[in-house]
Amino acid sequence: MRYLLDVNALIALGIDHHIFHTRVENWVASFSKEGIPKMATCCVRIASQVHTYSISLAQAKTLLKEMKKAARFDFRFIPDGNDISRLPNWVNLSKQTTDGHLFQLSRSNRAVLATLDEGIPNAFVIP
Secondary structure, X not given: OEEEEOHHHHHHHHOOOOOOHHHHHHHHHHHHHOOOOEXXXXXXXXXXXXXXXOOOHHHHHHHHHHXXXXXXOEEEEOOOOOOHHHOOOOOOOHHHHHHHHHHHHHHHOOEEEEEOOOOOOXXXXXX
């Protein structure tokens, strides 16, 4: 199974001082019995989040490249061919648009949306 990480999970995984870094790291470590975790990302909202954690866009790009090369992951980039017409029925507010888009993107690529957000229907919440 491949997991599409939402931006918060992706940043938590990559930034040691993120409040949820240990939580996501522990989840990734739990895959050791199953083999290398299959992770994925896309570029939705990453640029808008990097300043929150005092890293530049260039540093964020480097971090993503390092994650893709890391032997502990099978890390892929999912191209985004979905448009706004493919949002799930539960998207009723503008603030749900990105979550709905990522959920549909994961489904159309045979992946599961992995998130720290408990408010996304049918997504996998990282424990």
